[in-house]
Amino acid sequence: MKNKAKFWGIHAAPSKWLSWFLFALPFVLLILGYLLASEYRHRQNPSDKLLPSFSKMATTMQHVAFEKNKRTGEYQLLSDTLASLKRIGTGLGMAALLGVICGLNLGLFPGIRHLFLPLLTFVSIIPPLAILPMLFIVFGVDELAKVVLIFIGTFPVITRDIYLTVKKIPREQIVKTLTLGASQISLVYRVVLPQIFPRLIETVRINMGPAWLFLIASEAIAAQSGLGYRIFLVRRYLAMDMIIPYVLWIVCIGITVDWILKSLLRYKFSWYMKQQG
Amino acid sequence: MQTESLRANSFLFFEDVYKSYGAKVVLDDIDLAVARGEIITVVGPSGCGKSTLLRLVLGQELPSRGQVTLEGKSVGLPDVTRGIVYQKYSLYPHLTVLDNVLMGPRLSMPLLKRWRVRGELREEAFTYLRKVGLAEHYRKYPHELSGGMRQRVAIAQSLIMKPKILLMDEPFGALDPGTRENMQLFLLELWEEFKMTIFFVTHDLEEAVFLGTRILILSQYYTDDRGDGSHANRGAKIVFDTALPKEAQSTSVKSVAAFGALIQQIRREGFDPDYLQHARDFNLNHPYSFQTLRREENGI
Ligand SMILES: Nc1ncnc2c1ncn2[C@@H]1O[C@H](COP(=O)(O)OP(=O)(O)O)[C@@H](O)[C@H]1O
Numbered sequence: 001m002k003n004k005a006k007f008w009g010i011h012a013a014p015s016k017w018l019s020w021f022l023f024a025l026p027f028v029l030l031i032l033g034y035l036l037a038s039e040y041r042h043r044q045n046p047s048d049k050l051l052p053s054f055s056k057m058a059t060t061m062q063h064v065a066f067e068k069n070k071r072t073g074e075y076q077l078l079s080d081t082l083a084s085l086k087r088i089g090t091g092l093g094m095a096a097l098l099g100v101i102c103g104l105n106l107g108l109f110p111g112i113r114h115l116f117l118p119l120l121t122f123v124s125i126i127p128p129l130a131i132l133p134m135l136f137i138v139f140g141v142d143e144l145a146k147v148v149l150i151f152i153g154t155f156p157v158i159t160r161d162i163y164l165t166v167k168k169i170p171r172e173q174i175v176k177t178l179t180l181g182a183s184q185i186s187l188v189y190r191v192v193l194p195q196i197f198p199r200l201i202e203t204v205r206i207n208m209g210p211a212w213l214f215l216i217a218s219e220a221i222a223a224q225s226g227l228g229y230r231i232f233l234v235r236r237y238l239a240m241d242m243i244i245p246y247v248l249w250i251v252c253i254g255i256t257v258d259w260i261l262k263s264l265l266r267y268k269f270s271w272y273m274k275q276q277g
Numbered sequence: 278m279q280t281e282s283l284r285a286n287s288f289l290f291f292e293d294v295y296k297s298y299g300a301k302v303v304l305d306d307i308d309l310a311v312a313r314g315e316i317i318t319v320v321g322p323s324g325c326g327k328s329t330l331l332r333l334v335l336g337q338e339l340p341s342r343g344q345v346t347l348e349g350k351s352v353g354l355p356d357v358t359r360g361i362v363y364q365k366y367s368l369y370p371h372l373t374v375l376d377n378v379l380m381g382p383r384l385s386m387p388l389l390k391r392w393r394v395r396g397e398l399r400e401e402a403f404t405y406l407r408k409v410g411l412a413e414h415y416r417k418y419p420h421e422l423s424g425g426m427r428q429r430v431a432i433a434q435s436l437i438m439k440p441k442i443l444l445m446d447e448p449f450g451a452l453d454p455g456t457r458e459n460m461q462l463f464l465l466e467l468w469e470e471f472k473m474t475i476f477f478v479t480h481d482l483e484e485a486v487f488l489g490t491r492i493l494i495l496s497q498y499y500t501d502d503r504g505d506g507s508h509a510n511r512g513a514k515i516v517f518d519t520a521l522p523k524e525a526q527s528t529s530v531k532s533v534a535a536f537g538a539l540i541q542q543i544r545r546e547g548f549d550p551d552y553l554q555h556a557r558d559f560n561l562n563h564p565y566s567f568q569t570l571r572r573e574e575n576g577i
Contacts, residue, residue: 122323150381170365170366171337172361172363172365172366172367173366173367173369175335175337175355175361176361176363176366176367177357177380177384178354178356178382179335179355179356179357179360179361179435179438180357180380180384180385180434180438181356181357181381181384181385181438181442182384183384186384190380190383190384191369193371194371195369195371237362269371270418271370271419271420272370272371272372274418274420275370275420
């Protein structure tokens with residue numbers, strides 16, 4: 001039987017061109033729809049703010065991206081981006097670092113597991129945003145509280161993930177390593193750590209989403225700079241011409257970081273990708 | 278031989294060894310003396326405790342009662358004196374073939390020394406890789422190898438440490454029949470060369486008879502004077518223990534009549550739930566085999 005289905009049914013096998021077309025179609029429709037709606041609204045009311053035209057957005061972004069802000073003397077988009085990335089990098093970086101250390105210890109040492117695993121489970125259920133006010137009170141409204149929020153929001157998940165990965169290393173492999181003359185320390189450094197490293201990259205990738213959520217939430221409430229701060233600031237003036245490009249910019253950053261981490265996995269840890277299938 | 282002289286002269290020695298998990302007795306009063314250089318194959322119904330027996334030698338588990346000694350010393354936690362090849366998980370997925378083989382030498386050497394002798398280490402690793410016929414694959418990762426190749430690497434990885442005893446837990450269990458036969462021949466070749474002691478657990482009777490210089494059946498299908506019913510809570514014992522001839526090795530012996538007859542006998546004495554021999558009458562005719570039955574088992 002010849003497989004004719006290109007799109008419908010579970011046996012569909014889209015050709016290369018069709019899959020490119022399918023990939024582009026929703027985006028094109030979305031943009032077209034936007035253009036039409038924007039055009040329509042501007043006919044009704046030339047100063048419409050809700051659906052700004054592309055040219056309006058372009059000029060706005062031209063100002064914030066490529067011209068120095070008169071008041072602060074900085075490129076606004078750049079300084080917002082750097083401020084946000086610094087927070088997310090510090091928060092997520094700390095969470096990853098401590099997550100590996102804690103996850104390793106939980107996975108390897110039954111004593112530590114019994115001592116801390118219930119606590120970790122408890123902490124991981126607390127909705128981080130619920131304690132955001134507490135963080136502001138304790139750590140002030142400066143950088144620290146924001147970083148701590150991102151940390152608290154991602155650390156338990158990362159730790160759990162690493163812990164489960166360590167536990168998944170077969171007992172046989174650990175015993176085998178001992179028969180090859182390993183001490184407990186070298187077991188950790190030569191066998192366990194290298195195997196959880198790719199999983200760490202993966203879990204950081206997955207936690208980028210929550211990290212952005214916590215970042216923007218905390219910037220929305222109290223900040224002097226940052227992408228989230230800007231979006232919430234200009235909301236007061238209904239400045240959709242700034243908000244929409246900012247959101248798209250965040251998406252671009254997200255995709256880029258994701259792509260970098262994925263490439264790292266693909267080229268440096270091919271054995272891991274193979275295992276995941 | 279007398280128990281005393283066995284204890285003094287054996288390489289590996291089990292005396293009155295029990296292993297239970299909770300209330301469940303798995304190994305029931307195991308007595309076993311093994312000479313150096315043997316290939317001991319262990320067969321038995323599935324779940325009877327073959328791997329448990331192997332883990333006791335390895336030190337991965339401790340006996341609930343009794344003692345296991347290797348060269349007169351009680352065995353401790355796993356260490357370089359005992360090598361292990363499992364059916365799976367023997368290789369490190371994140372290391373190349375060469376690095377897998379080098380793992381042992383690297384682990385057992387301080388950093389500075391390792392650096393000074395790194396050329397020699399590499400040479401030695403290649404020697405072993407050539408022996409297992411995989412020298413040209415040294416840069417591959419385990420997931421790029423076939424099952425048989427992986428087990429060859431695992432064997433090289435263990436042998437390079439020159440263990441006193443090589444433990445193998447169904448090492449060829451996941452391989453297809455052709456590869457399996459090649460691996461058996463290959464293992465015998467290595468054994469001819471190194472004369473290491475091998476403790477080989479398998480569920481394949483043919484493999485056990487073909488490879489072993491001595492075969493043990495571990496089975497829970499037997500009876501003794503402890504009575505019937507669940508209160509007896511019997512675990513597996515060694516119910517059969519015999520030496521196997523080891524002449525010219527070729528897989529053609531598998532079709533010889535005596536080979537088939539032995540397998541039939543083993544199947545009946547170890548694997549038939551309805552064929553219950555009394556513990557007194559076990560077929561333990563290997564010169565090294567001995568048995569110390571307790572009064573309640575023997576009834577005398
Ligand atoms: N860690 C354990 N905890 C509890 N029971 C176990 C454990 N390991 C093995 N057993 C039990 O001991 C018996 C023997 O297991 P095993 O040695 O793996 O058998 P075999 O290798 O002969 O198939 C099985 O019935 C199994 O359920």
